[in-house]
Amino acid sequence: MAAVESGNELVLEVEDLRTYFSTRWGTVKAVDGVSFDLRRGETLGIVGESGCGKSVTMLSLMRLIPTPPGEIVSGKIVLQGQDILQLTENEMSRVRGSQIALIIQDPMTSLNPVFTIGNQVNEAIQIHQDIPKRSVLQHTLDVLRKVNIPAAESRVKDYPHQLSGGMRQRVVGAIGISCEPAVLIADEPTTSLDVTIQAQYLKLLKDLQQQQNLALIFITHDFGVVAKMCDRVAVMYAGRIVEMGNVREIFNSPSHPYTEALLASVPKLEEDVDRLYAIEGQPPALHDLPAGCPFADRCPYVMDRCREEYPNIFQVSETHKAACWRLS
Amino acid sequence: MTTASQPAGTTEQDSPLLEVRDLKKHFPVTKGLLLSKTTGYLKAVDGISFQIERGKTLGIVGESGCGKSTTAKLLLMLEQPTEGRILFEGEDIHHTDADHRRAYRSNVQAVFQDPWSSLNPRMRVRDLIGEPMVINWDVPKREIEERVEKLLHDVGLSSYHANLYPHEFSGGQRQRLAIARGLSLNPKMIVLDEPVSALDVSIRAQIMNLLKDLQREYEVSYMLIAHHLATVRYMCDWVAVMYLGQIVEYAEVKELYNNPLHPYTKALMSAALPSHPDIEQDEIILTGEVPSPLNPPEGCRFHTRCPFAMDRCAVEVPETKEVVPGHTTSCHLY
Numbered sequence: 001m002a003a004v005e006s007g008n009e010l011v012l013e014v015e016d017l018r019t020y021f022s023t024r025w026g027t028v029k030a031v032d033g034v035s036f037d038l039r040r041g042e043t044l045g046i047v048g049e050s051g052c053g054k055s056v057t058m059l060s061l062m063r064l065i066p067t068p069p070g071e072i073v074s075g076k077i078v079l080q081g082q083d084i085l086q087l088t089e090n091e092m093s094r095v096r097g098s099q100i101a102l103i104i105q106d107p108m109t110s111l112n113p114v115f116t117i118g119n120q121v122n123e124a125i126q127i128h129q130d131i132p133k134r135s136v137l138q139h140t141l142d143v144l145r146k147v148n149i150p151a152a153e154s155r156v157k158d159y160p161h162q163l164s165g166g167m168r169q170r171v172v173g174a175i176g177i178s179c180e181p182a183v184l185i186a187d188e189p190t191t192s193l194d195v196t197i198q199a200q201y202l203k204l205l206k207d208l209q210q211q212q213n214l215a216l217i218f219i220t221h222d223f224g225v226v227a228k229m230c231d232r233v234a235v236m237y238a239g240r241i242v243e244m245g246n247v248r249e250i251f252n253s254p255s256h257p258y259t260e261a262l263l264a265s266v267p268k269l270e271e272d273v274d275r276l277y278a279i280e281g282q283p284p285a286l287h288d289l290p291a292g293c294p295f296a297d298r299c300p301y302v303m304d305r306c307r308e309e310y311p312n313i314f315q316v317s318e319t320h321k322a323a324c325w326r327l328s
Numbered sequence: 329m330t331t332a333s334q335p336a337g338t339t340e341q342d343s344p345l346l347e348v349r350d351l352k353k354h355f356p357v358t359k360g361l362l363l364s365k366t367t368g369y370l371k372a373v374d375g376i377s378f379q380i381e382r383g384k385t386l387g388i389v390g391e392s393g394c395g396k397s398t399t400a401k402l403l404l405m406l407e408q409p410t411e412g413r414i415l416f417e418g419e420d421i422h423h424t425d426a427d428h429r430r431a432y433r434s435n436v437q438a439v440f441q442d443p444w445s446s447l448n449p450r451m452r453v454r455d456l457i458g459e460p461m462v463i464n465w466d467v468p469k470r471e472i473e474e475r476v477e478k479l480l481h482d483v484g485l486s487s488y489h490a491n492l493y494p495h496e497f498s499g500g501q502r503q504r505l506a507i508a509r510g511l512s513l514n515p516k517m518i519v520l521d522e523p524v525s526a527l528d529v530s531i532r533a534q535i536m537n538l539l540k541d542l543q544r545e546y547e548v549s550y551m552l553i554a555h556h557l558a559t560v561r562y563m564c565d566w567v568a569v570m571y572l573g574q575i576v577e578y579a580e581v582k583e584l585y586n587n588p589l590h591p592y593t594k595a596l597m598s599a600a601l602p603s604h605p606d607i608e609q610d611e612i613i614l615t616g617e618v619p620s621p622l623n624p625p626e627g628c629r630f631h632t633r634c635p636f637a638m639d640r641c642a643v644e645v646p647e648t649k650e651v652v653p654g655h656t657t658s659c660h661l662y
Binding site: 049050164166167194195196197198199200203221222223224225226227228230247248251261262265266267268269270272273275276277278279280282283 | 391392498500528529530531532533534536537540555557558559561562563582585595596597598599600601602603604605606607613614615617618
């Protein structure tokens with residue numbers, strides 16, 4: 001494994017990932033040809049609505065797709081030089097948590113209610129790190145302090161129900177970073193938190209990222225989180241990335257009509273908006289996708305070609321690309 | 329106790345649709361055998377006053393535990409207030425006869441956050457939307473059916489939807505059904521409790537625009553409970569910011585967003601997410617979490633988290649002052 005310590009080293013490369021589910025309605029192409037890469041210290045936002053495939057992408061990266069009914073049918077996920085789709089389950093369980101870790105959305109259900117938080121944090125440490133038993137507690141305390149848990153010495157003995165939502169989410173974060181992974185995936189980490197607690201948590205994630213030079217993937221539906229946190233953005237629709245670029249490129253000149261519509265449909269905190277743009281209709285069912293562009297039915301710029309062929313990916317700038325026939 | 333003063337500068341001479349004066353709701357905290365001993369009170373709502381004008385929207389913003397949902401329940405008469413008055417068209421709803429109370433209940437309807445749990449899965453759409461009318465109105469069945477069809481049409485659905493069950497609809501469509509049901513009795517006010525936060529981003533704008541259109545068409549007032557500040561800015565005419573059972577700031581929407589006075593409002597604004605990566609925000613990150621309403625801090629309730637706290641904040645309860653005409657806040661800084 002290449003262990004280069006340079007700042008911009010590539011840590012994750014996803015190439016043409018396809019994850020399908022077989023259901024009684026037919027094959028659901030939840031993720032259908034997703035490619036992106038990620039460098040150390042960088043934050044990538046994956047934005048989309050429910051059912052667009054963002055969570056399945058994340059589960060595929062962790063190799064946590066329930067099989068059956070799901071299956072990663074093709075693609076490559078190269079994590080620090082190693083294609084994790086080629087690993088056995090045993091090898092993968094050593095990678096999971098130590099090289100790539102996950103913060104799940106709901107801190108109420110992702111912690112085990114019958115173990116103390118100390119137990120749950122040091123479980124990850126004991127599995128992945130070869131440190132003597134007596135220093136595990138010390139290590140656990142260090143990790144809890146890193147995520148700003150006040151009075152960590154007494155808190156390690158608390159059970160999840162004794163903590164507030166914000167604290168629980170910190171504990172989940174602590175488990176995520178306990179083994180200093182190269183890539184940390186945060187799946188809607190703040191949706192269940194209050195506004196001021198959300199601000200604290202986002203700041204914490206940013207600080208941790210800087211300290212450990214983490215590569216972060218933010219899965220979210222909220223462009224506000226993207227604006228605040230991300231360097232690059234991938235917008236997903238119906239299982240594919242429809243637009244990808246630097247955060248300013250996406251906000252200043254969205255090139256896919258879906259991105260443009262999404263940005264126009266969000267109310268702004270800083271200015272009065274007379275009337276929001278509302279995208280008509282609903283996302284298509286994934287088991288019954290139309291032949292052409294899946295956004296065609298809702299797109300204000302739809303052309304005949306859009307209904308026949310899935311659009312190619314066009315390069316808008318060196319770092320910015322989108323899948324739309326208007327760019328051809 | 330703090331009392332938000334009447335918002336001055338209301339130009340209309342006639343009384344507001346709804347007026348709340350010094351409303352309190354204290355839940356007893358009990359323990360012992362059969363919960364016989366009362367050990368204290370949870371002051372969920374502790375002396376709030378506001379008005380809702382006809383055809384306008386009041387937004388109530390605050391974090392969990394600030395009392396905004398209890399306020400909604402009080403207005404819907406699902407809870408009895410401990411103290412204070414709710415005046416609807418000038419009449420105190422708790423000191424009036426049963427007929428008036430019944431009329432109030434049909435005049436004030438609700439739309440809740442989660443359209444998956446707020447619609448009875450065993451009822452067809454026609455019965456869901458028609459039920460309030462069957463109960464409250466003495467009109468022939470045919471008329472009710474006609475009205476159900478009109479309501480479905482008004483919320484952007486069509487008449488064939490009347491025969492379906494809720495599970496056959498998507499989240500956005502269900503919220504439309506809930507809105508149609510809320511409108512069925514021609515209410516004068518609807519309490520909207522986080523009406524879009526359970527929906528997908530692209531659907532939220534549809535529902536917000538629908539609510540605004542219906543407000544104009546049906547001349548209905550809204551009380552919107554939300555935590556998302558940008559949504560409140562888009563939807564509301566007046567905003568009340570709540571913290572631990574009290575209103576800490578109350579102003580017209582433009583004034584509040586352009587000139588937030590209370591440190592808590594400022595912190596909320598700076599914690600809200602920007603709409604563009606280039607927008608610079610003030611960094612007021614509050615430490616700690618909202619204290620328990622069982623044992624709220626002495627003095628100003630916000631002083632434990634306030635970046636501008638002074639000595640007197642810990643002892644003295646700040647009075648509510650009208651700092652700018654129509655804009656009140658409770659803070660020792662002013």
